[in-house]
Structures are given as C-alpha cells and as structure tokens.
Amino acid sequence: DGGITQSPKYLFRKEGQNVTLSCEQNLNHDAMYWYRQDPGQGLRLIYYSQIVNDFQKGDIAEGYSVSREKKESFPLTVTSAQKNPTAFYLCASSAKTSGSETQYFGPGTRLLVL
Amino acid sequence: KQEVTQIPAALSVPEGENLVLNCSFTDSAIYNLQWFRQDPGKGLTSLLLIQSSQREQTSGRLNASLDKSSGRSTLYIAASQPGDSATYLCAVRGGANNLFFGTGTRLTVIP
Numbered sequence: 001d002g003g004i005t006q007s008p009k010y011l012f013r014k015e016g017q018n019v020t021l022s023c024e025q026n027l028n029h030d031a032m033y034w035y036r037q038d039p040g041q042g043l044r045l046i047y048y049s050q051i052v053n054d055f056q057k058g059d060i061a062e063g064y065s066v067s068r069e070k071k072e073s074f075p076l077t078v079t080s081a082q083k084n085p086t087a088f089y090l091c092a093s094s095a096k097t098s099g100s101e102t103q104y105f106g107p108g109t110r111l112l113v114l
Numbered sequence: 115k116q117e118v119t120q121i122p123a124a125l126s127v128p129e130g131e132n133l134v135l136n137c138s139f140t141d142s143a144i145y146n147l148q149w150f151r152q153d154p155g156k157g158l159t160s161l162l163l164i165q166s167s168q169r170e171q172t173s174g175r176l177n178a179s180l181d182k183s184s185g186r187s188t189l190y191i192a193a194s195q196p197g198d199s200a201t202y203l204c205a206v207r208g209g210a211n212n213l214f215f216g217t218g219t220r221l222t223v224i225p
Contacts (some may be wrong), residue, residue: 041217042215042217043215044215103160105159106157108156
C-alpha cells in the first residue's frame with residue numbers, strides 16, 4: 001500500500017528532553033511537510049522540504065529541527081527550546097511544488113508533555 | 115498574510131439533508147483551494163482540489179465551488195449521511211509551499 005506513515009501515534013516528552021517524530025512515505029514524492037495542529041486553530045507549517053538534503057522554515061519553526069537525508073523520510077525533532085510542544089503533529093507529502101498538486105497527509109502523532 | 119475563515123464552526127443536520135459549508139480567504143492571489151476531511155484524532159483526507167482557473171469540482175455527493183475574486187469557496191454535500199460526520203477543513207495555496215488552513219467546520223449528521 002502506498003501512503004504516509006507516522007510514528008509513534010502518541011509520544012510523551014519530559015521537560016528538557018528532545019524527542020523525534022518519524023514520517024515515512026512510499027509515494028515517491030519530492031516534497032514533504034510538517035504541520036502542527038492545536039485546538040481551535042488551523043494547521044500551521046513548521047518546516048518543509050522540496051528535495052533531499054534541503055529544507056526550509058515554515059511559520060513556526062522555532063524550537064524544532066528537521067533532516068531530509070532520504071527522499072522517503074522527513075523526521076521532526078521537537079527540542080527542549082519548544083516551550084509549548086503539546087499538539088497534534090501532521091506530516092504531509094506532495095509530488096512536486098508547482099502549486100497545483102494535492103498534499104497527502106499521514107495519520108498524525110499526538111505529543112504530550114509529562 | 116493570507117487568512118482563511120470557515121463558518122460555521124459547528125453544524126448539526128438530520129440525515130438526508132443537503133448542506134453547505136463556507137470558506138473565505140483574504141488574498142485572491144491563490145494557486146488552488148483544497149477541501150479536506152478530518153476524523154477525530156486522525157490525519158487529513160483530501161476531498162476536492164480546485165485550481166485557481168476553475169470554478170468548481172465534483173466528486174460523488176460533494177461539490178466544491180470557487181469564486182476567487184470574492185475570496186469564497188463552498189462545499190456542498192448532498193443527501194448527508196451519518197458517515198459524513200467529521201471536521202471539514204479548507205486550505206488555500208498561496209505559493210509553491212504555503213498552504214493556509216481554516217479552523218474547520220465540525221459536522222454532525224444525526225441519524
């Protein structure tokens with residue numbers, strides 16, 4: 001089956017700890033994205049990557065880091081600098097970034113702070 | 115900056131009714147507009163994508179329209195079913211990498 005997988009489904013972070021959220025796609029898509037969803041707010045873009053070994057900050061990149069070493073993988077690290085990390089994190093991918101393509105989303109990871 | 119608004123925030127209808135969800139955006143310079151469905155605790159499923167040059171798109175019981183000049187889109191759902199209960203999100207693509215989302219309309223279809 002082609003699609004986007006995210007793991008884990010739930011993640012707990014202790015204060016001062018860095019945690020990494022996994023996102024993998026087998027759709028052969030060039031572009032990948034990370035969004036954060038909070039109750040009562042629209043999705044907000046954290047980081048995106050158009051191609052391997054390249055990524056750009058989105059609207060709320062502070063306290064987060066990413067890597068894109070492989071086309072199919074785009075992990076997101078929530079660092080200790082992110083003071084309010086509790087949210088639902090969604091990864092997405094698209095075939096190209098011309099503006100005409102559909103973004104496909106993974107099932108999400110819910111991050112909770114202990 | 116692009117702002118996307120969805121009204122109403124929540125809607126309850128009896129099964130079988132036709133309904134319309136609304137989406138408005140402030141900047142008409144868009145590439146496309148996309149409607150998504152989100153079930154509780156789940157990711158987003160794309161329903162319809164309308165390019166900026168198009169006026170509407172249809173898929174089954176769903177019809178989405180786009181009036182770029184007035185900054186509005188509607189999602190029409192015909193003959194609603196309990197399985198249609200979900201949150202519906204509208205997103206506008208303002209550039210190659212910017213997708214601006216509304217806060218969604220939570221739809222409940224009552225059997």
